[in-house]
Amino acid sequence: MSTYAYKNSQEVISQEAAVMAKTFNRQPVVWARGEGCRLWDKEGKAYLDFFAGHAVMNLGYAHPAQTAAMQAQMAALVHTGNLYYTEAQVELAKRLTESTFGNKVLFSNSGAEIVELAIKLARKWARRERPDEQRFEILTMKGSFHGRTYGALTATGQEKLHQGIEPLLPGFKYVPFNNFVGAASGITNRTCAIMLEPVQGEGGITPADKKYLQALRNLCDQNHLLLIFDEIQCGLGRLGTRNAYEAFDVVPDILLVAKPLGGGLPISALVTRAEVASALQVGDHGSTFGGNPVAAAAGCVLLAEVARPGFLENVKSTGEYFGKKLAELGEKHPGLVQAVRGLGLMWGMELSHSGPEAVRAALGKGLVINCTAGKVLRFLPPLIVGRPEVDEACQILDAVLAALERSKEA
Numbered sequence: 001m002s003t004y005a006y007k008n009s010q011e012v013i014s015q016e017a018a019v020m021a022k023t024f025n026r027q028p029v030v031w032a033r034g035e036g037c038r039l040w041d042k043e044g045k046a047y048l049d050f051f052a053g054h055a056v057m058n059l060g061y062a063h064p065a066q067t068a069a070m071q072a073q074m075a076a077l078v079h080t081g082n083l084y085y086t087e088a089q090v091e092l093a094k095r096l097t098e099s100t101f102g103n104k105v106l107f108s109n110s111g112a113e114i115v116e117l118a119i120k121l122a123r124k125w126a127r128r129e130r131p132d133e134q135r136f137e138i139l140t141m142k143g144s145f146h147g148r149t150y151g152a153l154t155a156t157g158q159e160k161l162h163q164g165i166e167p168l169l170p171g172f173k174y175v176p177f178n179n180f181v182g183a184a185s186g187i188t189n190r191t192c193a194i195m196l197e198p199v200q201g202e203g204g205i206t207p208a209d210k211k212y213l214q215a216l217r218n219l220c221d222q223n224h225l226l227l228i229f230d231e232i233q234c235g236l237g238r239l240g241t242r243n244a245y246e247a248f249d250v251v252p253d254i255l256l257v258a259k260p261l262g263g264g265l266p267i268s269a270l271v272t273r274a275e276v277a278s279a280l281q282v283g284d285h286g287s288t289f290g291g292n293p294v295a296a297a298a299g300c301v302l303l304a305e306v307a308r309p310g311f312l313e314n315v316k317s318t319g320e321y322f323g324k325k326l327a328e329l330g331e332k333h334p335g336l337v338q339a340v341r342g343l344g345l346m347w348g349m350e351l352s353h354s355g356p357e358a359v360r361a362a363l364g365k366g367l368v369i370n371c372t373a374g375k376v377l378r379f380l381p382p383l384i385v386g387r388p389e390v391d392e393a394c395q396i397l398d399a400v401l402a403a404l405e406r407s408k409e410a
C-alpha cells in the first residue's frame, strides 16, 4: 500500500518532470518494493536487479537481520549528533578495524564527503611530516570517479565533469591509470598522496593490474606519500574479498568505504592507522549526521554477513560463473560486444554502441542493469545472488544483444 496519492507510475513520472530539475536520465520505472535480488514496480511487475541501487544493496532488499537491526535502532534512537556517544557507531568502528588493516575510523555520510576528508587528512599529514615543504598535491587517475563535491570532483580525472564549474580546487594532477611510469613521473616535491580506485567503476569497470598497485605501494613508501584507496564502489565484499585491496595483496594507508555500508542509508567511513589519523586534531572534522546510529546498525550487520562462512566464497564462485557466462555472450555477439572485464561481482561488458538502448531493453524484459562510460554495461548485483539468477540475467541479456544486432542489420 502506498502512502501517496499517485494513481500509477506514469503520474509519478509526469509529476517528477513538473517539479524536479533534471540532472538524471531516469529509467521509466517507479519502484515500490524489493526483496532479495528482486524489485517490484508500482504496477506489481517483478524485475531481477543486477545494479543493487548502485552497488549499495549488497545484502539484497529487505534483508531480515539488517532490516531488524535498523528498525530496532530507529525505534530506540534515530539521531543524537556527534557530541555524544552511541553504541552502534562505536561498534561499527570496532568491526571496521577488525575487518581491515586499520585501527582508527572516521565517519561521514556519503562517498564524496569521505573523499573530501581523505584530501584534508593527506594534506594535514604531509604538513606535519614535512613542515618545511609545500606538499599538498594528490595524484589521481584519468578515468577515475570520486564524487560530486568540489574536492572529490576535482580529484575525478574526467574532463567532461569539470566543464562549466571551473575554477576547480588546486592541488591535483591526473596520471594514466594502470601506468606505473605515468605515476612515477607525476611525483614532484609538492606531492603528498596517490589516490585511486582498485577497480574503476564509473570509468568503465577497469580493474587495476596487481603488479601496478604493488609498484604504487613501493613508490609511496620510497617517497613518503600516502596511498589512498577509494573502495566506495568496489569494496566491502564486492570483489570476493572483505576489502578490495586484499584482492591485490596491497595495503593502502587510507581506505574509503561508503555505498553498501549503511544497507541503503547514507554513511561512509575512512579507515587508517593511528599514526596517520593523528594528523587530525579535535575540530578538524565534523558532520551532523556522520556515523548515524541507524546506518551504523545496518553496517554492523553488513560486516557480520560478509564475515559469515560461505558469503565471500559465493561472491567469488558466482562472480566467476557470471564472468564466464558474459564472456560466452561476448563470443556469441562479437559484432556488438568488444570486451568483458571484472572481478568478483563487479562486471562490465563494453559494447561497440547502443549501451543506453541495451539498458532500456533489458528493463523492458525485467532485468535492471546500468551503462557507464558511454557504452559499458555495468553489472553490480546484490552479493547474495546465485547461479539461477545469473542464468536468468544472461538469458535476458542474450535476447537484448540479439535484438540490437538485428536492429543494426535492418
Ligand SMILES: Cc1ncc(COP(=O)(O)O)c(C=O)c1O
Binding pocket: 110, 111, 112, 113, 115, 145, 146, 147, 148, 197, 201, 202, 230, 231, 232, 233, 234, 258, 259
Ligand atoms: C569510486 C567512487 N567514489 C566515490 C563516489 C561518490 O559517492 P557518493 O555518490 O556517495 O558521494 C562514487 C559514486 O559512484 C564512486 O563510485
